[in-house]
């Protein structure tokens with residue numbers, strides 16, 4: 058049995074857990090809840106095994122020693138690690154807050170992310186490392202960044218749920234904000250799904266995003282398709298905005314109070330922020346210093362990390378200001394994670410820089 | 419209102435800089451403006467940025483927008499006057515904000531915890547009450563032992579009907595936030611030291627060459643104060659692929675004619691001498707030297723004797739123990755054989771160095787064949803001897819990034835202290851604990867516990883529960899609250 062067997066197992070477990078968690082929400086029977094937790098833990102264990110096995114496979118193949126061979130070198134592996142951190146974070150919250158309702162939100166993200174990796178035909182090959190990437194600082198940098206990203210992802214979902222729960226009027230700015238953000242996320246996912254269906258591409262994700270992303274919709278050469286895409290985007294955002302109360306009604310069933318959501322948002326950021334500072338910014342700078350002789354060069358990736366850092370600093374200080382607690386800082390936490398996504402994907406794939414996994418030329 | 423009027427202009431400026439409102443405005447401004455610099459290519463040629471701008475604003479507007487943004491410093495914005503200005507405002511903000519608050523915080527840390535009345539203790543969210551049998555003097559040890567076992571030391575205060583035990587822990591953790599803020603200044607100071615007293619240069623050093631200077635980005639000569647020599651450069655690949663595994667330069671530092679330091683540097687392992695660091699940055703072939711390099715061979719005779727030789731293109735050599743000889747007739751830095759069996763050069767780097775050797779026996783031409791550095795199976799001759807091609811030397815240069823930054827240690831110091839500060843700020847808390855023991859009418863003792871924590875109350879509550887159960891266990895009393 059190799060790593061991909063266990064990856065497959067964990068994907069199925071998370072999708073199953075999602076179904077059980079939703080059933081639990083509907084019937085509120087504690088046996089169902091316990092089953093959901095057990096299935097999630099089983100998925101988590103099998104994913105852990107898969108990561109360890111892949112680590113070993115990589116180490117055997119590259120002959121570079123165990124530490125250097127951590128499976129965190131490409132988009133595929135880092136997404137898997139992200140999902141792992143997310144589930145770990147979720148399980149901790151479930152035990153601490155004794156509330157399972159969240160599972161229905163988090164396990165779909167995990168299961169779909171893993172399934173998405175499979176469907177997209179992302180390159181799963183184990184690739185050897187170019188010289189600049191052979192660094193223990195880089196390894197620590199990547200691991201800690203992803204732990205922080207997972208914490209920020211949690212704060213993002215609780216932040217959005219907080220906004221959904223606390224907004225009343227459709228004309229309120231926080232309401233418009235969450236409806237638009239939610240709508241755009243749906244649109245982007247849908248547009249990518251359309252891309253896959255249209256091109257059925259089996260290429261690396263880097264190539265996919267550079268050369269195919271949105272080509273079937275927003276960047277379609279045909280003007281009609283383009284206009285249709287924009288129209289459906291407006292329509293989806295409008296529907297989210299118009300029927301937001303349905304979402305609110307669902308979340309209200311969860312038994313989560315806005316205060317609890319606010320606290321989880323703060324706690325996740327309070328954990329993510331120092332880890333991101335040390336691992337994301339400082340270890341990244343030390344690595345750059347060792348590899349290139351400059352600890353800070355304002356390349357787009359570094360700058361976006363700094364922007365992310367400033368947004369979360371804004372969040373932490375905003376909470377201390379009168380009138381900012383609550384909805385306003387929840388908006389900031391949502392914006393913060395959008396910046397995280399851009400730092401992670403956008404910079405590598407849309408803007409290119411030193412970091413575009415800078416091989417020496 | 420009355421007070422506001424009395425404020426002088428200086429007070430107003432102080433208040434402006436002491437406010438968190440300014441801090442979050444600056445966070446937002448710095449974050450937003452930074453985005454521009456990630457879209458426009460910094461310190462790049464105008465054409466590229468005009469092209470980027472025309473994607474946003476159209477062809478016709480792009481040049482004039484370029485001119486405006488150029489004037490505003492957007493083409494090198496992280497060094498522009500206004501961005502530096504934002505950073506300065508930010509630093510002043512941190513300093514004044516800390517100065518404003520530190521005295522109060524210092525008092526909170528230093529001043530002894532006051533004793534509180536029972537009513538005051540009961541107002542805390544964290545409070546417990548236990549009844550113990552016996553007079554306060556009798557149960558005192560039970561209570562103090564429990565406090566100690568929970569990890570607190572205490573001060574004892576004698577009161578009318580009993581005692582009060584006052585404890586606190588982690589009062590210094592209140593400084594964590596200030597350490598974090600102060601560290602930002604340390605990091606900025608380190609960066610400034612680097613800008614004014616350091617340099618950043620580049621040096622392309624051919625194998626076998628010596629240099630006493632590097633070159634700045636603007637082409638200025640930067641004297642090093644010693645000589646550096648590149649003894650050798652090599653690229654190692656993964657297996658048979660062209661994917662590089664390691665770039666390695668063997669460097670020597672020469673001072674007053676003596677070699678004082680030698681090191682083989684790789685990408686993540688630079689060489690440092692007298693505060694100047696040499697990083698492996700890139701490499702290349704020197705085309706005018708391509709035919710003039712030195713081939714290094716190790717020839718192993720059929721009876722196992724090895725001999726190292728150095729040759730140039732066109733040179734001939736004898737193979738000991740046989741009457742064979744060879745002559746180097748051709749060379750390729752990156753040899754590939756096409757499907758027709760034709761040899762050709764596929765890259766302008768030394769990806770696959772190969773020599774074509776013409777072999778003769780007793781003066782008679784026998785055959786010629788390619789010998790490849792990366793393919794040991796081409797080294798073995800059918801007659802028994804081996805011709806090992808170890809290197810083609812003297813035609814590559816190593817590209818070194820040369821840097822001096824006396825501020826880097828200050829920056830790292832700031833990085834360490836900011837990490838410590840943040841971890842203290844988020845994971846430690848200032849906890850205060852009061853335990854009153856009071857005699858009641860029935861010759862029993864009421865134990866009243868009150869506690870506060872500036873952070874993470876849930877974790878502290880667990881501790882307090884443990885304390886209460888420890889006290890209760892000794893005597894089998896009961897808990898309320």
Ligand code: HEM
Pocket residue numbers: 367370373374377435436437438439441508511512515519595598599602840843844
């Ligand atoms: C990027 C720079 C900064 C970082 C990383 C930073 C970090 C922090 C952190 C982590 C906290 C603790 C927050 C919490 O416990 O929730 C904090 C609190 C605080 N920060 Fe900052 N800060 C920065 C800049 C500033 C600036 C410019 C000011 C100037 C007004 C400021 C003023 C404060 C104040 C007054 C507190 C509250 C301190 C207390 O609770 O006693 N910070 N900061």
